[in-house]
Amino acid sequence: MTAARNSFHSKMLPVRQFTHNGQPPLLTKPAARAAGTSIGLSRSPLQQVRPAREAARMYFMALATDYDGTLADHGTVSPESLEALKRFRDTGRKLLLVTGRELPDLKRVFPHTDLFDKIVAENGALLYSPDTEEEKPVAPAPPPEFVERLRAKGVDNLSVGRSIVATWEPHQKAALEAINELGLELEIIFNKGAVMILPTGVNKATGLKAALKEMQLSLLNVVAVGDAENDHALLRSCGCGAAVANALPAVKDTADFALKGERGAGVEELIERIIAEDYGFCANSLHQVQIGEGDDGPVSIAPPDVLLIAGSSGIGKSTLATALSERLREKRFQFCVFDPEGDYEDLEGAVTVGSGSVTPTERQVLELLANPDENVVVSALGYELKERPAFFAELMSDISALRARTGRPHWLIIDEAHHLMPAPRDSASLALSDDRSGTIMITVHPDSVSPTALSAVTAVAALGPKGREAIETFCAAIGEDPPDGLDEVRAEDEVLFWRRSTEDQVQRIRVEKPKQVRKRHTRKYAEGHLGEDASFYFRGPENKLNLRAHNLIMFLQIAEGIDDETWEHHLRAGDYSKWFAERIGDPELAEEAAGIEEDRSLVPAESRKRVAEAVRRRYTAPASEKD
Template sequence: MHISVIATDFDGTISQGDQLAPEAGRALRRWRESGRFAVLVSGRPFEFLHDLQKREQAFDLIVAENGAVLYNPQSDEMRLPFGEVPGAVLDMLTELGVPLWRGIAIAGTTTRYDDAVWVASRELGLPVHVEINRSEVMLLPPGVSKGAGLRNLFRSEGLSTRNLVAFGDAENDLSLLQAAEVKVAVATAVESLAKLADYVTPEKGPSGVAAFIERYLLAGEAFDFAVRGAHHFDLGAADEIKLNAHDLIDRNVLIAGGSGCSKSWLASHLADGLITGGYQLLALDPVGDLRSLRRHASCLCLGGEEIPPMSLIVQLLAETDLSLVLDLSQLPTPEEQMLYVIALLRRVMDVHRRLGKPHWLLMDEAQDLLGGPDNPVRLPLLQDPHSPGLCLVAWQPSRLNRALLNRIDGFLLTRHRLKREVECLRRLLADRSLDTSGLAERLGALGEGQALAWGLTASPAEALIPLRVRVGPRVFAQMYRLHQYLEDRVSPAQQFYFHNSAGQIAPAGNLGDLIDRMRTLDQDVINFHFKRRDFCRWIRDVLHDETLARWVDRLRTANLSGEALREALLEVFEQRHRVLERLI
């Protein structure tokens, strides 16, 4: 569960007279002992709340005086981001005989004197905000509310409201609950707050708060109520399947399929929905396929030409709500990518343990970043029981660590024909009690814009769900050249000549020729050129198609030979040909 911060009102919510109710205090201390945050948000004067915290030691942060005073007990730092109520207004009310209580930044009286308060604020024409809360009239600096103060405090502390559950009971708690991911009102709450809340506790005040914390937050019981403010989005599907960002952020998802079969597009679309919902993502992109996410004002794309220092990445994640896409394509070898990623993940996990973010990790080409029995990159992900949600994008899921695969909650599967990979997916789905009969045929028959999905929601279906998605336009580097080798042949000196002593095989001058020859080539000829990386070298140096060259080169890790190798090469050549044909 990504909820890691509790913010609660005091009076009527966790109070017993002027004291913290014992049951609420016990629950809050247990929550803090688990390494998570508790924030006290109250209209009471700062001095009262400061003394309460010194006695109880139940809170990490304090929002006092209805949001006007922000305080960090650990650093003993206090801020008044909205200023103070003008003294002239308070002096005039005193002269009129209005009994006032005064805080550091605000003041108040009873509703008996509300007319005098309105007259004084209007007559002097000074900036002051008047708010009614049950039997009190509060005078506040402009812009002050519990929600505004909490958001300001969260920005300075590096916290995210997407990790927040808030508790309240009165009118001035409306803005507090509006700021939260999960909104809880106690049984005695005013009607307007109860209507806003996702959940109203059966028990009154502190008993209700304590029961909610114990049951849902500490014991980890799944919510049996809807988080009504959650962001919903679809996958661009014709049947409009809706995803709930609040549910998805806690799930581990595997996106698997063959090369060029829209895996990275699907990953980008999931990321797009979560970023739009206000969540923070870190995407590790070994080949630069996720750069389209930079269209979001709240997403930065780093790397590419120069890999940024880890300290900058960690600072951005900790001190802002920005999502980051880290392009690792300029790290020259897979070994250097692996060393960089494991060091980065250790520091990212430390940020997540402290602040509850980033909320989701997206790893493209996961078989390269995480694959292999002795790959240490997986260790930071497996060692932390409270690691963020994870999305792995892989064409070769069989290379992923079994412990990681066992954590997968949801699947998005596109066209795949490699027998070993299909069998790996079949076992994973069977382990989750899904019917896998005919899976190889279903995966092999998937076309452009088609996928199979399962487990992307809190209540997964009993079978794989077919999806038809609207895949966005593709843009490739040097696209102005790529169409040439579909329609024209390169010069004879640049054509691909096959190793054949009889000299009976015509050379290939474009991708279409290569596909035609591949269907009838002797297996020994295919193996000869594949082992020497001749196909990859010709595609990269002559056809200038870096993407296809990468697809071919990574087939080496599949240990294919004979007809299986021919089929795999034909699959990637034909898939690339179909993609490029649509661009012409």
């Protein structure tokens, strides 16, 4: 019997059907998964004219199918369906069977369990690995007194598994009475006449999640298919849900779309669509990430996209990236942030590896990313600027392999992309994979980023008064003409958004704002390694010295030891306030330093003391505190 499903989730909306011409379905399901037409784009991301790229990374990595009434017809799976399952596995994807049957009963009627990577039996209560024959209960055994009470009430058509107790209608009344009389935390799940009793909260969705955790896969990368009441939770939990043509009407309402074929024929149809189109056949709004709001409505990016966020320093690029990270968390996407400057060490919902004094290791990052529910910030602040591309390339090689195997992390956020993927390095030395979808690159200098990386960009968000120049610089770097619409006047709080296609011109949008209060991250400037162009140089009169301060702590140490003449030379020239304003990006510190510079009554010892106090007040103490 198939596993029963709860009906306690969101309200149902129209189902989406396949069309005869092979185009993506047009109607979507629940409000939370409204169609791509509701996201403010003229067409879905995969229908956009996108830059030519190598074969795309697989997005839907696994199929989870119900057994009775879905894959099987009266308990039997056809040879055609078995061949379709084999074709699916040959693509490198995974197969999971999710059924309400008890395992011995399933093995009796279905001798091909070895086709599946995992089997979730007893409606989510038992995991079975066909390759090792390991059985792993994920729910407690049924209380003996409950089974005895049912039999005492005349329920003779009874089956007892490792966790499940199953019977048929109309014995649900006796089961409910027994549960209440004994005060048990059990619930009844229906499945086309079957009555299944399980511990509260155990269903096909929870069982599938437990199986996927062992396989290091995310629910977002799974397509599920079913037919009966006990499949509602399963279909809602996955990245895409399908219903075979013989499914109950309520199940079709829950699904993203209904298949044309019944039972095994429907599963075969689904498999062919996944192999042929992958993400494109089910691009529902669950996978869309809103970046902002335009005149025509919300503007979003999707897993096939590569977004470039560009603009001058201090204009809000990392703020937008933070807002996008929040949207990714809301959508259950896993993300990994490459953070060369220490701007994201306080990012909510993510674990930071590395700091200004400790360099991260590949093993640390990969161990965290092995858990689909864990987001990671990789801080490269402890590396010298020249060391960062090599570290990034080495780590990217492993992460690309992880993405090819699991589809995760779903999104990579690469800050200061010109540091990590500099233009002079070729794609081989950067270890860039053929497909770079699901990536957000952030930079001040698009022309300093590897052309190979830029060629994959599908959309650009340009911030600040120099947004036009940023898009023009990007276009020059990839050898394309700038888009139309750059000359139009825009409001001060608007961002230029351009999707690289043959039809769309630049839009003016208001971008998402982060909910979390972003702290100014002091480690970047207090302990990190600022680049040569951002460091302070104590040179003194006639350039007698050349002492480089690559962070604020080093600045204070050098300032304490240099002679008065060198200190005064830079003080009277206003060099300290200029560095604080232009390179550190702290106007308040710059203003305080300018006041000290202008006070001619201060002797060198006193001016040093006041500048040092101003720096330590803002940076040194916070940098040593735990965030």
